Amino acid sequence: MTTPDNSGDVRLSGISKTYDNGFTAVHPLDLTVPQGSFFALLGASGCGKTTTLRMIAGLEEPTTGAVHLGDQEVTHLPPYKRPVNTVFQSYALFPHLDIFENVAFGLRRRGIKSVKKQVEDMLDLVQLGEQARKKPHQLSGGQQQRVAVARALINHPKVLLLDEPLGALDLKLRRQMQLELKRIQTEVGITFVHVTHDQEEAMTMADTVAVMNAGRVEQLGSPTDLYENPNTTFVANFLGTSNLIEAEVDTTNGDDIVLEAGGGKLVLPKARCSAPTKAGGKVLVGIRPEKISLTHADDADRIPEGRNRLTGRIADASFIGVSTQYVIDSPVCDELAVYVQNVERDGRLVPGADVVLHWSPAHTFGLDADQDIDAGTEEEAAA
Amino acid sequence: MPLVNWLKRRLVVIAGLLTLAYLLLPNVVVTVFSFNKPKGRFNYAWQQFSLDAWKQPCGVADMCGSLSISLQIAVWATIGATVLGTMIAFALVRYRFRARGAVNSLIFLPMAMPEVVMAASLLTLFLNMGAQLGFYTILIAHIMFCLSFVVTAVKARVMSMDPRLEEAARDLYAGPLQTFLRVTLPIAAPGIAAGALLSFALSFDDFIITNFNAGSTVTFPMFVWGSAQRGTPVQINVIGTAMFLVAVLITLFSMVVTNRRTKHNA
Numbered sequence: 001m002t003t004p005d006n007s008g009d010v011r012l013s014g015i016s017k018t019y020d021n022g023f024t025a026v027h028p029l030d031l032t033v034p035q036g037s038f039f040a041l042l043g044a045s046g047c048g049k050t051t052t053l054r055m056i057a058g059l060e061e062p063t064t065g066a067v068h069l070g071d072q073e074v075t076h077l078p079p080y081k082r083p084v085n086t087v088f089q090s091y092a093l094f095p096h097l098d099i100f101e102n103v104a105f106g107l108r109r110r111g112i113k114s115v116k117k118q119v120e121d122m123l124d125l126v127q128l129g130e131q132a133r134k135k136p137h138q139l140s141g142g143q144q145q146r147v148a149v150a151r152a153l154i155n156h157p158k159v160l161l162l163d164e165p166l167g168a169l170d171l172k173l174r175r176q177m178q179l180e181l182k183r184i185q186t187e188v189g190i191t192f193v194h195v196t197h198d199q200e201e202a203m204t205m206a207d208t209v210a211v212m213n214a215g216r217v218e219q220l221g222s223p224t225d226l227y228e229n230p231n232t233t234f235v236a237n238f239l240g241t242s243n244l245i246e247a248e249v250d251t252t253n254g255d256d257i258v259l260e261a262g263g264g265k266l267v268l269p270k271a272r273c274s275a276p277t278k279a280g281g282k283v284l285v286g287i288r289p290e291k292i293s294l295t296h297a298d299d300a301d302r303i304p305e306g307r308n309r310l311t312g313r314i315a316d317a318s319f320i321g322v323s324t325q326y327v328i329d330s331p332v333c334d335e336l337a338v339y340v341q342n343v344e345r346d347g348r349l350v351p352g353a354d355v356v357l358h359w360s361p362a363h364t365f366g367l368d369a370d371q372d373i374d375a376g377t378e379e380e381a382a383a
Numbered sequence: 384m385p386l387v388n389w390l391k392r393r394l395v396v397i398a399g400l401l402t403l404a405y406l407l408l409p410n411v412v413v414t415v416f417s418f419n420k421p422k423g424r425f426n427y428a429w430q431q432f433s434l435d436a437w438k439q440p441c442g443v444a445d446m447c448g449s450l451s452i453s454l455q456i457a458v459w460a461t462i463g464a465t466v467l468g469t470m471i472a473f474a475l476v477r478y479r480f481r482a483r484g485a486v487n488s489l490i491f492l493p494m495a496m497p498e499v500v501m502a503a504s505l506l507t508l509f510l511n512m513g514a515q516l517g518f519y520t521i522l523i524a525h526i527m528f529c530l531s532f533v534v535t536a537v538k539a540r541v542m543s544m545d546p547r548l549e550e551a552a553r554d555l556y557a558g559p560l561q562t563f564l565r566v567t568l569p570i571a572a573p574g575i576a577a578g579a580l581l582s583f584a585l586s587f588d589d590f591i592i593t594n595f596n597a598g599s600t601v602t603f604p605m606f607v608w609g610s611a612q613r614g615t616p617v618q619i620n621v622i623g624t625a626m627f628l629v630a631v632l633i634t635l636f637s638m639v640v641t642n643r644r645t646k647h648n649a
Contacts, residue, residue: 059550086554
């Protein structure tokens, strides 16, 4: 019998960070990252995700709370005594050392004499064997990024921390490196904690995503879970796009809640509603744009029974190849987004046409109406 | 017309060569006259070629003694100013403390102050303290005015240094001392070296402040000044030429090293 290895668990209990100037970057936070998982901290800049990462690395001391790695408490250990390594945002490769020495740095500091074999193997893993004697500035951005990963991984850390490691790369290279990092993580089986502001990156790579906002974790779960069943307007808007419609609770009917919006009835499964529901109370009804079907108003009677419906008029349509994105004006909400796959295009669906929007109640989610309906949208970020 | 065109095309080269000649001509004169055999006590007119002075560089009374004092002061002043100046530069860039802004501007005062004013006030200070003028008062004065140059050179380098590099070192198992020795110092080294070279040249060269605070000690520039009143021995030119050659050799050496490194890396 072997006990399950949990030495790569990261446990944060009640950690917070308040800077000398009084700014609280992270509010008391509890988080457990299980051994071997790929965990992403996702949020806009300034949400406290990097501070959280730096507290795990030991580069920032928490104001309150404790950090555990496995069973070991490391809260007050300096970074060079923690079995954790970081891939920094700008890579932070040592400019005065060549690639070989950059990768060998951690081994040499721990007094390991024969580093040649290990460094060469590691450089081969990241496909940089040929570049060993070059200086960092002679490599491309993607190559530097791989050196940074190799320099951290060669130490076999219990946890690898990645601080926006792909932020400086162009889109194509970023996609490539996302797959590459995921492959390396699966291969070495180390716990990865990845900080990013790119929701697509987080969803592609991570097993579990924690969405952070203003120093707090808004919601934590698998990418599918977060996307299909967001608990707050911030998560609903920050991860992809959501249509949020204000509605009033009409009746509760078994496992479903019946809501009223603009004179029509909408059905919402009780299990998918994170808000308190009492008759007469307000709820935000959410639906993702790709879950909605569009039917021209003339064919409204062909829509199957039991679907949620809204009426509206097409305000704008943009064809983007794989799908067409519509903006619909509706009495309940003036800018509803609808994405329709270009399978059988209905030629009547042009701006100005009256349409019926309909979707399966199972895809509906409900949110507390007391929140800012625009939290996490791009407009808010720009403001 | 062809001549005008020829000139036009080579204008930059010609201007460059003229400037270089302007810079180097005094050195050439010094070198040429180190092979002179002057008639009187003054080495100001060319008489005939001779190697006498080169054969006996210390043939003039007290000259090599003053040279040795100047070299010693320059070495110690360089070490003192470089160590202190590097620490000041790091403190100014890395730490926030009270009066940081004031220190930041006050450190440049010795550079801006007329040297003769500083020399006179230093002398007043030393006399009031009852200090014995000589080697140590010169050294203290030199360290003081070299400091600002070291701080300027090192500060520029430290400011452009990414603080994440040191974090990365700490993250990769380097303790504070190792981080400093393996990462901070090597990256700041070019700035520190520039500051040190500048200090050496300034200290070795300095006449005004030294003259005020030397007491009975005679440095090489003071010796040259003194002898210029009575007659200029050819050996002065020998020492001047030798120093010029050493400087040229150092420059060539560093150029070769840099070239090798770039070629090796390419």
